[in-house]
Amino acid sequence: MHYYRYSNAEVSCWYKYLLFSYNIVFWLAGVAFLAAGLWAWSEKGVLSDLTKVTGLHGLDPVVLVLVVGIVMFTLGFAGCVGALRENICLLKFFCGTIVFIFLLELAVAVLAFLFQDWVRDRVKEFFENNIKSYRDDIDLQNLIDSLQKINHCCGAQGPDDWDFNIYFNCSSESKSREKCGVPFSCCIPDPAQKVVNTQCGYDIRKKSKSQWDDQIFVKGCILALEAWLPRNIYIVAGVFIAISLLQIFGIFLARTLISDIEAVKAGNAF
Numbered sequence: 001m002h003y004y005r006y007s008n009a010e011v012s013c014w015y016k017y018l019l020f021s022y023n024i025v026f027w028l029a030g031v032a033f034l035a036a037g038l039w040a041w042s043e044k045g046v047l048s049d050l051t052k053v054t055g056l057h058g059l060d061p062v063v064l065v066l067v068v069g070i071v072m073f074t075l076g077f078a079g080c081v082g083a084l085r086e087n088i089c090l091l092k093f094f095c096g097t098i099v100f101i102f103l104l105e106l107a108v109a110v111l112a113f114l115f116q117d118w119v120r121d122r123v124k125e126f127f128e129n130n131i132k133s134y135r136d137d138i139d140l141q142n143l144i145d146s147l148q149k150i151n152h153c154c155g156a157q158g159p160d161d162w163d164f165n166i167y168f169n170c171s172s173e174s175k176s177r178e179k180c181g182v183p184f185s186c187c188i189p190d191p192a193q194k195v196v197n198t199q200c201g202y203d204i205r206k207k208s209k210s211q212w213d214d215q216i217f218v219k220g221c222i223l224a225l226e227a228w229l230p231r232n233i234y235i236v237a238g239v240f241i242a243i244s245l246l247q248i249f250g251i252f253l254a255r256t257l258i259s260d261i262e263a264v265k266a267g268n269a270f
Contacts (some may be wrong), residue, residue, distance in 0.1 A: 011086060019253040020083040023094070027076025033069025058132055061139045066146060079254070086261050092171050095254035101180060102247045109240070112138045124222055127156035131164045134183070147183035152184035152230060158221035159205060159212065162186075170205060180205045186216045 040062045075094055082090030112119050134141055148154055155161030162182050163169040170180040182201035190197075204216055212218050227237065 023079030028075030037066035108231040148185040153221035153224035
């Protein structure tokens with residue numbers, strides 16, 4: 001007498017196409033980030049001379065955009081193809097990478113909380129390095145200006161940090177017109193002015209510090225960010241939780257699909 005085993009295991013179309021839809025968003029976002037980054041680099045002439053990247057001592061924001069784009073494009077591609085082709089290797093790569101990123105985010109958050117002084121010193125060092133390169137890259141310049149305008153701050157710990165920049169340094173050897181000044185983003189805006197005065201910070205640090213309060217922001221950006229975080233802790237926590245839930249959802253879909261595929265293969269083996 002012969003015995004036959006009939007397997008009812010099958011790959012769920014619901015999970016399969018839900019994971020595909022989840023990843024197509026990642027893939028398209030990755031393409032958009034890559035396109036924006038490459039366009040920005042082409043505008044700055046970096047694609048024709050890559051030494052412009054290595055020559056910048058501060059952060060080129062475009063590099064960050066490109067790294068995010070590459071990660072999202074790769075994960076989205078692996079997830080889409082893995083779901084459609086029911087490829088366990090690609091699905092495990094997608095799932096493993098998402099788990100790694102999730103644990104990395106968690107570790108960074110915990111370490112930042114436990115070693116606040118060390119983080120503060122690194123942020124100060126990072127900000128000062130970028131102040132030095134303020135005029136070397138237009139994207140970095142716009143990033144620092146936005147940070148100072150939004151947070152009503154100037155420099156890492158105060159306006160005098162702009163001595164780190166060769167153009168704003170108060171040295172007697174400097175021939176720059178911006179000597180002993182600050183960027184316009186440090187200036188307290190005048191509601192009556194509709195046009196931004198980009199020269200409002202000229203020579204301001206030649207005056208006594210008692211005169212600064214009426215013309216420029218005197219609080220450093222590190223202190224401003226430290227004051228901003230407690231006021232917006234619920235927003236920060238909400239964003240972190242939302243991102244974590246999306247990652248956990250992606251991990252759940254991938255693991256469920258992998259289990260279905262393995263069950264079908266095991267059933268077909270008999």
